[in-house]
Amino acid sequence: MAGIDENENENDVENDNAPARRSRLGRLLRNRTARTATVAGLIGALLGAGIVAWQTDTLPLVGPRPCWDSLDDSAMTALFADRRTEVEEQILRPDPQGDRLMYGSCRITSYRTDDGDERAARQVTVHVRRLDSLFGTDSHKWPAEFLAANMAPLGDDLPGMASGARAWIALPQSCTGGGDSGPAVIDAGQGQAGLDLDSAYDPGERAALARTVVAVANGVMRDFDCSGSYPAPGELAEPVDWEDADPRAFCGIKGFALPAHRKVLTTTRTVAGDGGPARVCEASYDRGRASARFTTVVEPLTANIFSGDLLHGGPRIKGTKGYGTFNATRAVYRASCQSGPVVFMVERLKNTGPVSSLTRDLLPAYVAAEARRIGCGPEKVTLPKG
Numbered sequence: 001m002a003g004i005d006e007n008e009n010e011n012d013v014e015n016d017n018a019p020a021r022r023s024r025l026g027r028l029l030r031n032r033t034a035r036t037a038t039v040a041g042l043i044g045a046l047l048g049a050g051i052v053a054w055q056t057d058t059l060p061l062v063g064p065r066p067c068w069d070s071l072d073d074s075a076m077t078a079l080f081a082d083r084r085t086e087v088e089e090q091i092l093r094p095d096p097q098g099d100r101l102m103y104g105s106c107r108i109t110s111y112r113t114d115d116g117d118e119r120a121a122r123q124v125t126v127h128v129r130r131l132d133s134l135f136g137t138d139s140h141k142w143p144a145e146f147l148a149a150n151m152a153p154l155g156d157d158l159p160g161m162a163s164g165a166r167a168w169i170a171l172p173q174s175c176t177g178g179g180d181s182g183p184a185v186i187d188a189g190q191g192q193a194g195l196d197l198d199s200a201y202d203p204g205e206r207a208a209l210a211r212t213v214v215a216v217a218n219g220v221m222r223d224f225d226c227s228g229s230y231p232a233p234g235e236l237a238e239p240v241d242w243e244d245a246d247p248r249a250f251c252g253i254k255g256f257a258l259p260a261h262r263k264v265l266t267t268t269r270t271v272a273g274d275g276g277p278a279r280v281c282e283a284s285y286d287r288g289r290a291s292a293r294f295t296t297v298v299e300p301l302t303a304n305i306f307s308g309d310l311l312h313g314g315p316r317i318k319g320t321k322g323y324g325t326f327n328a329t330r331a332v333y334r335a336s337c338q339s340g341p342v343v344f345m346v347e348r349l350k351n352t353g354p355v356s357s358l359t360r361d362l363l364p365a366y367v368a369a370e371a372r373r374i375g376c377g378p379e380k381v382t383l384p385k386g
Contacts, residue, residue: 105126124189125189166188171183236272240269251294252281265291290349
């Protein structure tokens with residue numbers, strides 16, 4: 001998979017006769033200590049919910065590290081400075097689909113002292129999970145958080161994105177299995193979902209979260225005895241704030257023109273940089289909360305999470321090389337391009353005027369212009385009448 005260094009570290013490869021999955025106790029003993037560990041209740045946690053908790057001070061990490069032996073002292077310092085932290089880590093469990101993926105979560109909370117009282121300062125939650133491609137349970141909430149216009153690609157062909165509030169990276173299918181299912185991802189978040197805070201644009205915050213998801217991905221791949229690893233993310237492109245829209249090249253896409261009654265969408269912001277797994281443009285009429293979102297997903301496994309919408313999202317759409325559906329709030333179209341399946345999506349996030357057919361009005365022009373931009377060839381979408 002692009003972006004993976006195929007040079008194995010021989011110390012990370014276990015004996016060929018070792019079992020494919022370690023026992024829960026063996027995994028716990030190998031991966032669950034920290035700078036200074038509090039181990040009271042360890043056996044109860046193992047026998048109960050599979051959650052291991054510990055506290056860390058400002059000493060260097062000794063032994064295995066938080067989040068499945070992945071985050072070293074420099075990564076923790078980038079996230080939490082020199083504050084005391086507490087870690088709650090779920091032991092990785094088998095994927096219900098029965099393939100090689102394990103899933104779990106890791107929550108790290110840092111604390112500060114104000115006027116002698118210690119209070120929570122920051123909390124970062126990291127998930128290992130496979131996104132659902134069958135029932136559509138991950139086709140709305142996850143993209144709203146992790147395919148957002150305030151993000152930037154991780155670069156170096158890494159299949160992920162980051163802002164100062166959210167970051168994610170897909171694991172290679174050769175490591176996790178899964179066939180045509182949704183991607184196995186590492187994602188990390190801090191702060192309340194849906195709030196466009198200044199921290200989302202902070203370069204230090206973005207770099208720390210980007211580094212976190214790549215480090216955890218490499219740690220999980222080591223746990224699976226997978227060959228190769230991801231390189232550290234490079235310098236991320238600067239996120240783009242709201243800009244005046246060009247109605248003749250809307251969202252910066254040549255040939256994507258707004259009809260006259262849609263020119264109330266006067267500002268846009270778009271994912272920074274090129275070559276990432278998705279391009280997202282949000283549009284508004286007041287430089288505030290986004291009114292509409294335009295998304296193109298070129299990473300094939302990530303595109304799979306919209307399978308439910310493509311089949312059951314509303315009236316069917318036909319096209320030159322694809323198909324889709326539309327309704328009043330979302331239109332989704334899947335095209336077969338040279339690089340694989342690509343999903344184009346138009347969403348109405350809030351009312352933009354008396355005419356409610358935004359998705360119907362804009363999807364054909366968006367697909368045609370975006371298909372040209374990414375080299376997918378001419379693409380014409382035909383909507384049902386009425």
